[in-house]
Amino acid sequence: MKRAMWILWPSFLVGGMAEGIFFSMLDPSDLNLFGQPLELSRNAIYTIGFFLFWALGALSSALTCWLQQGANTAGAADG
Amino acid sequence: MDCRVKAGSAAARARKPAGTAVDAGGETETSLYEVRQKIYPRAVHGWFARWRLVLVLATQLIFYGLPWLTWNARPAVLFDLAARKFYIFGLVLWPQDFIFLTGLLVISALSLFLFTAVAGRLFCGYACPQTVYTEIFMWIEHKVEGDRLQRMRLDRGPAGAAWFGRKTLKHGLWIAIALWTGFTFVGYFTPIRVLASEVAAWSLGPWETFWILFYSFATYGNAGWMREQVCKYMCPYARFQSAMFDRDTLTITYDAQRGEPRGARSRSADRARLGVGDCVDCGICVQVCPTGIDIRKGLQYECIGCAACIDGCNQVMDKMGYGRGLIRYSTQNAVAAKQDARYMWRRVLRLRTLIYGALLLGIVAALLGALYLRTPLKVDVIRDRAALARETRDGMIENVYRLQIMNTSEHARRLTIGASGAPGLQVIAAQPVAVAGATTRMVTVTVRANPADVKRGSYDIRFHVADLDDAGLRVDEKSRFFMR
Ligand code: SF4
Ligand code: SF4
Numbered sequence: 403m404k405r406a407m408w409i410l411w412p413s414f415l416v417g418g419m420a421e422g423i424f425f426s427m428l429d430p431s432d433l434n435l436f437g438q439p440l441e442l443s444r445n446a447i448y449t450i451g452f453f454l455f456w457a458l459g460a461l462s463s464a465l466t467c468w469l470q471q472g473a474n475t476a477g478a479a480d481g
Numbered sequence: 482m483d484c485r486v487k488a489g490s491a492a493a494r495a496r497k498p499a500g501t502a503v504d505a506g507g508e509t510e511t512s513l514y515e516v517r518q519k520i521y522p523r524a525v526h527g528w529f530a531r532w533r534l535v536l537v538l539a540t541q542l543i544f545y546g547l548p549w550l551t552w553n554a555r556p557a558v559l560f561d562l563a564a565r566k567f568y569i570f571g572l573v574l575w576p577q578d579f580i581f582l583t584g585l586l587v588i589s590a591l592s593l594f595l596f597t598a599v600a601g602r603l604f605c606g607y608a609c610p611q612t613v614y615t616e617i618f619m620w621i622e623h624k625v626e627g628d629r630l631q632r633m634r635l636d637r638g639p640a641g642a643a644w645f646g647r648k649t650l651k652h653g654l655w656i657a658i659a660l661w662t663g664f665t666f667v668g669y670f671t672p673i674r675v676l677a678s679e680v681a682a683w684s685l686g687p688w689e690t691f692w693i694l695f696y697s698f699a700t701y702g703n704a705g706w707m708r709e710q711v712c713k714y715m716c717p718y719a720r721f722q723s724a725m726f727d728r729d730t731l732t733i734t735y736d737a738q739r740g741e742p743r744g745a746r747s748r749s750a751d752r753a754r755l756g757v758g759d760c761v762d763c764g765i766c767v768q769v770c771p772t773g774i775d776i777r778k779g780l781q782y783e784c785i786g787c788a789a790c791i792d793g794c795n796q797v798m799d800k801m802g803y804g805r806g807l808i809r810y811s812t813q814n815a816v817a818a819k820q821d822a823r824y825m826w827r828r829v830l831r832l833r834t835l836i837y838g839a840l841l842l843g844i845v846a847a848l849l850g851a852l853y854l855r856t857p858l859k860v861d862v863i864r865d866r867a868a869l870a871r872e873t874r875d876g877m878i879e880n881v882y883r884l885q886i887m888n889t890s891e892h893a894r895r896l897t898i899g900a901s902g903a904p905g906l907q908v909i910a911a912q913p914v915a916v917a918g919a920t921t922r923m924v925t926v927t928v929r930a931n932p933a934d935v936k937r938g939s940y941d942i943r944f945h946v947a948d949l950d951d952a953g954l955r956v957d958e959k960s961r962f963f964m965r
Binding site: 411429449 | 576
């Protein structure tokens with residue numbers, strides 16, 4: 403389960419950073435989705451945005467873990 | 482390091498049952514996160530423990546208290562994300578002031594570097610929320626379940642009514658604190674009094690409810706369950722701190738030259754004759770350690786510098802009638818050279834700390850300067866591109882602009898708008914323009930020129946927005962004026 407920590411935690415930090423940078427430059431009420439303005443409150447968009455960033459980060463961390471694991475079992479020779 | 486959980490990894494070697502017969506027994510707890518030896522830190526009293534308590538109280542007083550303070554009839558500190566404005570006492574920050582927040586982050590980071598280079602993980606041991614909440618939660622645990630031995634017995638014994646009662650009480654208290662923490666956290670983003678009345682009326686919005694619960698859950702999980710694992714496996718600072726350490730950094734150090742060879746002996750025994758050092762191998766330093774390491778093995782990255790082992794060992798030294806400080810704050814150089822504190826303090830000023838210090842001072846000064854010089858008024862000129870110029874019935878040429886005026890201070894302003902850049906420009910707008918504190922107002926402005934005075938072509942003009950009541954405040958903003 404340490405792996406879960408390794409995947410969820412760094413992505414949480416990165417998600418927080420991405421959220422901060424993204425929304426300090428962009429006003430969520432200016433965002434459009436498929437040409438339609440988002441019919442959500444700013445707080446709703448902040449929250450959804452944060453979890454989106456987090457999920458993306460987690461996906462990346464999970465892939466890294468997965469690739470590394472494969473590399474270690476497959477290529478013991480090249481250490 | 483790869484992502485697999487290996488036996489014999491840091492986790493597995495983290496905890497060995499501490500020496501004496503009564504204490505022999507580390508409980509293996511199959512937790513959600515990993516198989517780890519549950520750590521039962523022993524409570525400790527002493528100088529550093531007292532300081533830790535003071536800091537826990539101080540940081541929590543600030544954290545829980547700040548959202549309740551008011552300033553100009555609004556919360557003193559409020560990160561109003563919904564309105565995209567941050568209030569910090571007399572200061573109102575807008576998205577345009579992003580640079581100040583960045584500056585603040587850089588300052589925090591540099592301070593952390595400086596502190597780390599000088600005094601190691603002071604932040605971890607005394608101020609990090611993870612440590613502070615763990616401290617609070619452990620205090621509750623201690624009060625409810627008793628001291629270290631009682632806790633171990635309780636966990637090993639049958640899950641009877643007493644067990645159930647104590648566990649329920651402990652978790653109830655933990656959850657209560659966690660909820661209060663979550664509530665306070667959200668209180669930094671929504672005025673806390675409004676939030677409180679919403680909670681009382683059971684009418685919290687979905688997002689606020691969600692974030693309160695989310696933060697509470699994180700607090701409860703991190704301080705109640707994860708504890709030292711957060712520092713060991715999750716904290717990036719714990720990993721890169723070694724880059725900021727050098728041989729003159731203050732760390733928790735066991736004086737091996739003095740302590741070894743360790744061994745049990747009676748109080749009255751003659752150390753010289755027995756050929757033993759000062760360490761009586763009582764294992765207290767290991768028992769009190771919240772991360773469950775043995776500091777006598779040297780500095781390890783798990784050590785959060787909480788100094789609990791110093792307090793613990795000093796008690797033992799007092800009992801034995803030996804000098805204190807077998808474990809103490811010291812630097813690698815000082816211990817190696819058998820030097821005292823004076824030597825250490827002289828080495829505090831060295832190239833690394835001077836550079837960190839100079840950078841820090843420079844950035845703080847620049848930021849304060851910029852804050853001081855920041856004009857409390859911002860103007861954006863937006864012009865209608867489609868309609869360049871139009872002619873009025875009496876033959877004058879008009880251009881229409883929209884001025885977005887932002888009053889970033891907290892009091893209302895009365896403003897006048899003027900224009901220059903071509904002969905005889907007239908500004909037609911309802912003047913003076915009133916802009917309430919910390920608001921933005923869009924004003925439509927018509928600028929008019931007489932073709933008799935101004936030739937065809939386009940002109941660079943400037944709008945002058947000035948405060949009627951404050952002669953020193955004037956903002957100029959460029960635009961273009963077209964004579965057909
Ligand atoms: S507390 Fe002090 S005397 Fe006891 S084992 Fe640790 S270093 Fe030795
Ligand atoms: S070794 Fe000492 S200072 Fe380090 S974490 Fe353990 S008790 Fe705290």
